[in-house]
Amino acid sequence: MALQHVVIGGGTGFIGTQIINALSRQGVRCTCISRMPGPNRMSWHDLECHGLPEDTTAVINVAGQNVLDLKQRWSEGFKQNVINSRVKTTKSLSEAIVNSKTSVFVTISGVAYYKPNETEYTEESKCEKYDFLSELCHKWEAAAQVPQGSNVRQVTIRSGVVLGKSGGMIKQIYLPFFLGVGGPIGNGNQYMPWIHIEDLVNMFLFSLKNNNVRGILNGVAPQIVTNKEFTKVFASTMGRPAFFPVPHFALNILLNKERAKIMLEGQKVVPKRVKELGFQYQYPDIKSACAEILGKNITKT
Numbered sequence: 001m002a003l004q005h006v007v008i009g010g011g012t013g014f015i016g017t018q019i020i021n022a023l024s025r026q027g028v029r030c031t032c033i034s035r036m037p038g039p040n041r042m043s044w045h046d047l048e049c050h051g052l053p054e055d056t057t058a059v060i061n062v063a064g065q066n067v068l069d070l071k072q073r074w075s076e077g078f079k080q081n082v083i084n085s086r087v088k089t090t091k092s093l094s095e096a097i098v099n100s101k102t103s104v105f106v107t108i109s110g111v112a113y114y115k116p117n118e119t120e121y122t123e124e125s126k127c128e129k130y131d132f133l134s135e136l137c138h139k140w141e142a143a144a145q146v147p148q149g150s151n152v153r154q155v156t157i158r159s160g161v162v163l164g165k166s167g168g169m170i171k172q173i174y175l176p177f178f179l180g181v182g183g184p185i186g187n188g189n190q191y192m193p194w195i196h197i198e199d200l201v202n203m204f205l206f207s208l209k210n211n212n213v214r215g216i217l218n219g220v221a222p223q224i225v226t227n228k229e230f231t232k233v234f235a236s237t238m239g240r241p242a243f244f245p246v247p248h249f250a251l252n253i254l255l256n257k258e259r260a261k262i263m264l265e266g267q268k269v270v271p272k273r274v275k276e277l278g279f280q281y282q283y284p285d286i287k288s289a290c291a292e293i294l295g296k297n298i299t300k301t
Contacts, residue, residue: 003208005055007042009033009089010063014167015108015159018201019060026205031056033063033089047092052100058208059097061107061144063089067133067262068172074256083136090143097152106155106207107144111193111220113137113158116265122272123158123216132258155207157200159219160269164197165293176244177235183244185251188228191266193220196283196292206279218271223285227266230286237290 006023010016011032020030031053032041042053052059065078065085072078090107097105112133114121121127129135137158146152162168176182195203200219207213225233235242251260271279283289290296 002057003028004057005029005031005053006058006060006208007031007033007052007056007093009044009059009061009093011041012036013062013064014164015062015162015197015200016060017166018164018197019062019204022201022205044089044092047096051096052102054101056100056102058104058106059093059102060204060208061090061093061105064108067259068255070254074259079132083139086136086140087143090140094144094146097146098150102152104153104155104208105144105146106157106204107140108219109137109140109156109158111158111160111218111267111269112262113141114267114269116190116267119268121218121267121269123218123274124272131261133262153211153214155213155215155217157203157207157217157219158269159200160193160195160221162197162200163194163289163293166197168197170293173234177238177240177242180240181244182231182235182240182242183246184228184231184242185246186227186248186264188226188231188245190227190264191268192225192227192230193218193267193269194225194230194286194289195219195221196281196289198292199281199283202282203274203279206277210277213277215273217274217277218269219274220269220271221281221284221286221289222271222275224268224270225286227263233286234290234294237287237294237296 006028008016011020012034023030033044034041065082067082114127115130129138141156163170203219231242
């Protein structure tokens with residue numbers, strides 16, 4: 001489809017910024033929905049009062065409060081903020097789309113939809129709600145549903161851990177690893193579904209442009225790794241040791257047990273539909289992803 005004007009909820013965050021940069025390089029006009037004023041921006045209040053700009057051709061929502069923000073105590077109030085920042089924004093956009101000329105709506109969700117165990121999950125796998133984060137994913141995805149009878153094509157990308165230089169997990173762990181005090185989280189045996197930021201951004205663009213793409217996509221790399229395997233590759237690529245595991249009890253104290261589960265448990269998720277649809281990964285394995293992030297000249301495999 002011809003992309004002329006894309007409206008992006010959460011466009012000032014780690015993922016949203018990269019999506020806007022990629023679209024802008026292709027000559028696509030972007031409007032960011034944000035709480036902060038600025039050029040090529042509109043507020044969530046503007047959206048509620050006036051709807052989407054008349055010439056909007058596609059909408060993306062990647063808005064969401066950072067669940068692992070250590071400055072925020074894990075309280076009922078913070079949990080409600082986490083829900084509102086994802087569910088309410090997505091619902092506002094799905095309602096606004098009905099009265100617009102938008103043809104495609106691409107939203108993000110998370111692999112927390114799937115229950116951590118030894119099951120290999122594809123996009124067809126169904127899971128019941130089992131904790132706060134899985135319930136959040138169910139509500140998030142339900143909020144994205146445009147009313148029946150609409151011609152809007154919908155895609156939901158269930159993202160894994162997003163790896164990139166400028167944000168997310170790497171920004172949090174870089175210094176400890178650089179100082180030689182990094183290590184696996186807990187015993188490190190938990191699966192760590194992951195994706196390089198460039199591949200995630202390209203998956204959003206792929207979803208926007210291809211009319212045959214709809215429904216759920218697992219936004220993860222094809223290589224399944226554990227946290228211990230990631231730690232080993234990341235540390236060796238950096239040229240640092242990784243002998244200092246982060247114990248369960250320390251994370252439970254620091255983050256709260258409910259939030260610590262994000263890092264201590266993981267799902268075995270594969271991008272079955274993504275590959276069937278012909279999406280091409282730039283960084284399909286953890287070695288090439290870490291090499292790019294750390295600026296090392298290692299040939300992609």
